Amino acid sequence: MKGLSQLLPVSRTRSQSRLPRSCSFSEMEYTDAKPRSHHVLSKILMVAVLTALCIMILRQPSSFHSISPFSRHEPGVVHVLVTGGAGYIGSHAALRLLKDSYRVTIVDNLSRGNIGAVKVLQEQFPEPGRLQFILADLGDAQAVNKIFAENAFDAVMHFAAVAYVGESTLEPLRYYRNITANTLMVLEAMAANNVKTLIYSSTCATYGEPEKMPITEDTPQFPINPYGKAKKMAEDIILDFSKRSNMAVMILRYFNVIGSDPEGMLGESPKPELREHGRISGACFDAALGVIPGLKVRGTDYETADGTCIRDYIDVTDLVDAHVKALDKAEANKVGIYNVGTGKGRSVKEFVEACMEATGVNVNVKYLNRRPGDYAEVYSDPSKINLELNWTAQRTDLLESLRVAWRWQRSHREGYSAPLAMAF
Numbered sequence: 001m002k003g004l005s006q007l008l009p010v011s012r013t014r015s016q017s018r019l020p021r022s023c024s025f026s027e028m029e030y031t032d033a034k035p036r037s038h039h040v041l042s043k044i045l046m047v048a049v050l051t052a053l054c055i056m057i058l059r060q061p062s063s064f065h066s067i068s069p070f071s072r073h074e075p076g077v078v079h080v081l082v083t084g085g086a087g088y089i090g091s092h093a094a095l096r097l098l099k100d101s102y103r104v105t106i107v108d109n110l111s112r113g114n115i116g117a118v119k120v121l122q123e124q125f126p127e128p129g130r131l132q133f134i135l136a137d138l139g140d141a142q143a144v145n146k147i148f149a150e151n152a153f154d155a156v157m158h159f160a161a162v163a164y165v166g167e168s169t170l171e172p173l174r175y176y177r178n179i180t181a182n183t184l185m186v187l188e189a190m191a192a193n194n195v196k197t198l199i200y201s202s203t204c205a206t207y208g209e210p211e212k213m214p215i216t217e218d219t220p221q222f223p224i225n226p227y228g229k230a231k232k233m234a235e236d237i238i239l240d241f242s243k244r245s246n247m248a249v250m251i252l253r254y255f256n257v258i259g260s261d262p263e264g265m266l267g268e269s270p271k272p273e274l275r276e277h278g279r280i281s282g283a284c285f286d287a288a289l290g291v292i293p294g295l296k297v298r299g300t301d302y303e304t305a306d307g308t309c310i311r312d313y314i315d316v317t318d319l320v321d322a323h324v325k326a327l328d329k330a331e332a333n334k335v336g337i338y339n340v341g342t343g344k345g346r347s348v349k350e351f352v353e354a355c356m357e358a359t360g361v362n363v364n365v366k367y368l369n370r371r372p373g374d375y376a377e378v379y380s381d382p383s384k385i386n387l388e389l390n391w392t393a394q395r396t397d398l399l400e401s402l403r404v405a406w407r408w409q410r411s412h413r414e415g416y417s418a419p420l421a422m423a424f
């Protein structure tokens, strides 16, 4: 109570002291009274109108919204999700798909790919509804589910992967998670969102060390490194799932991929830290550019014509053509498994000589002992894909493939971070 009696005088004093002002204020209030109530009324009216408008907009059919073209199916337009589309093969596939009027969404975490490759594609196809890029990790279930829920895909080309045999022996768990577990995640998202066509990037590494050459699709698969095993497991998951669904599946097992876009827009540009795991063409160009001191050829005493290993080199332009044909021929309830190679083996020595000719640089070559785990000969029998998909490798001139790739390398010494003008 004491407190209250102490407070009361204070408030009274305040109101007293404000009295004269309050009078004049009440006058003003009076004169203002009508317009103010109008003001409040009009505000209420406006809120009501806006609310009604919002409800109307929300109730409109979807076409009323400015919805992204990527989120709805459109008759005559095939929307392909290209995972790993910022990488070497994925970017070439995206280019081909865009040229063929497909709608493309690239999902990549840029761990190994290049945003520069995506920019090149965006510059070529800036029209709305042609290409979108989503930065996401396929190991992130929430992100993957959101992507599938918000986009209307008709098909998936699943390229994204870590893809170095040597690295896989050092970091096997990374390979099983990135390749096998992520493929499972993609498959689950496809199933949940009714996406019915999958073109899967597999590899000849799933065959291991076959006793007989050439390798056919019936050659038993006994992979010998975590990379090959992770891809084989992913294949098995896809095959098991396809038995219980009406999905259209194409599994393409590539041999050694080389070359680049003949128009010079795209090339192969692994991150510098991955060069040590790199592939022979990258190493050869690096040696020609002086980035590394020279080339090491391991093994000169194999039972081959010149003693070096034999491999089947497939040009990336032919490879992406196989993907488009596979997509075109993919049928519900069916699985197609195909080797993608030229069917012709080339020796490492032959490759190195072609590389020197293409670059015009006399690369320093060191011939060393065999590397454990390397097998003498690996080449494909591509008759199944020839017959069933009407696909044959067209760019079988090794020298020409390397010349094309070298042009891009020479004009992009810093990879995609260099100015994109071609210097030839």
Ligand SMILES: NC(=O)c1ccc[n+]([C@@H]2O[C@H](COP(=O)([O-])OP(=O)(O)OC[C@H]3O[C@@H](n4cnc5c(N)ncnc54)[C@H](O)[C@@H]3O)[C@@H](O)[C@H]2O)c1
Pocket: 083, 084, 085, 086, 087, 088, 089, 090, 107, 108, 109, 110, 111, 112, 113, 114, 136, 137, 138, 139, 158, 159, 160, 161, 162, 163, 178, 182, 201, 202, 203, 204, 253, 254, 255, 256, 257, 258, 279
């Ligand atoms: N290059 C070859 O000779 C060869 C041979 C056989 C099979 N393959 C297969 O082809 C596919 C593409 O290989 P590439 O040579 O273009 O490799 P790459 O490294 O150039 O491209 C792979 C892309 O996948 C992305 N990626 C990796 N993990 C990801 C993740 N968790 N989430 C999102 N994006 C991710 C990378 O950032 C990269 O852009 C791979 O599946 C590979 O196993 C390649």
